[in-house]
Amino acid sequence: MTISDERTTHFGFQDVPESAKAGLVHGVFSSVAGRYDLMNDLMSGGMHRLWKDAMMDWLAPREGQRLLDVAGGTGDVAFRFLKRAPSARATVLDLTEAMLVEGRQRAEASAMAERLDWVAGDAMALPFAANTFDVYTISFGIRNVTRIADALAEAHRVLKPGGRLMVLEFSRIPNDLAQWAYDRYSFGVIPAMGQAVTGDRASYQYLVESIRKFPDQESFAAMIRSAGFTQVKYRNLTMGVAALHSGWKV
Numbered sequence: 431m432t433i434s435d436e437r438t439t440h441f442g443f444q445d446v447p448e449s450a451k452a453g454l455v456h457g458v459f460s461s462v463a464g465r466y467d468l469m470n471d472l473m474s475g476g477m478h479r480l481w482k483d484a485m486m487d488w489l490a491p492r493e494g495q496r497l498l499d500v501a502g503g504t505g506d507v508a509f510r511f512l513k514r515a516p517s518a519r520a521t522v523l524d525l526t527e528a529m530l531v532e533g534r535q536r537a538e539a540s541a542m543a544e545r546l547d548w549v550a551g552d553a554m555a556l557p558f559a560a561n562t563f564d565v566y567t568i569s570f571g572i573r574n575v576t577r578i579a580d581a582l583a584e585a586h587r588v589l590k591p592g593g594r595l596m597v598l599e600f601s602r603i604p605n606d607l608a609q610w611a612y613d614r615y616s617f618g619v620i621p622a623m624g625q626a627v628t629g630d631r632a633s634y635q636y637l638v639e640s641i642r643k644f645p646d647q648e649s650f651a652a653m654i655r656s657a658g659f660t661q662v663k664y665r666n667l668t669m670g671v672a673a674l675h676s677g678w679k680v
């Protein structure tokens with residue numbers, strides 16, 4: 431295949447060859463890893479913690495379950511899951527080693543070390559056998575993946591029958607005025623904040639652009655159904671700034 435024949439995808443508002451996207455995303459998260467947790471708190475005013483807690487409330491972790499947290503970054507979701515189910519086990523998988531390094535340095539990681547694995551890998555080609563996990567989570571990760579349908583197919587493959595998928599992702603506010611105000615904040619404030627805190631404006635410009643490119647709640651629910659999941663439902667968080675999507679493998 432020549433370059434001109436290659437399929438393209440979006441990286442924020444840019445069109446790039448599909449084969450280039452993972453490298454660009456890896457560059458973003460390698461650059462921001464050291465300040466990732468701090469920036470999450472600053473940008474969202476701490477809201478991301480409440481959204482992750484809401485994810486746990488709906489997921490209701492149970493003792494003995496095996497969780498795979500894809501694009502798990504610095505471990506926020508896995509730590510919360512293991513706190514609620516002290517005999518569960520979790521695997522955090524991420525494309526960017528620097529994010530996993532930050533996660534492993536957190537106090538929770540050493541306290542939970544025996545129940546936690548950290549794996550470098552790609553959501554589109556998971557290094558696990560079929561029917562392995564009870565729960566698959568991905569939080570603020572799937573919009574960065576080059577082919578979302580491939581990641582959802584992999585989620586379905588590695589879940590056991592009866593297993594559950596839950597996705598936390600930025601979404602669409604179903605109110606034009608509120609969406610306009612939110613866009614003003616996102617595009618006007620976040621890249622400048624990224625520049626001030628991490629010295630990297632471009633990575634945060636990508637962040638806000640990638641949020642706008644991600645499908646709305648109904649379109650994403652349809653993609654989850656197409657991957658074979660049943661009982662697909664979603665809940666808006668903070669008026670739809672973010673949304674949780676849930677589905678089951680039967």
Ligand SMILES: C[S@@+](CC[C@H](N)C(=O)[O-])C[C@H]1O[C@@H](n2cnc3c(N)ncnc32)[C@H](O)[C@@H]1O
Pocket residue numbers: 452455456459500501502503504505506507523524525526529551552553554568569570571574575576
């Ligand atoms: C915004 S962070 C989310 C981290 C964490 N889940 C959270 O909610 O705080 C996005 C993460 O997705 C990871 N990522 C992006 N593309 C990926 C892929 N194809 N496979 C696995 N991880 C990926 C990045 O390396 C980054 O750590």
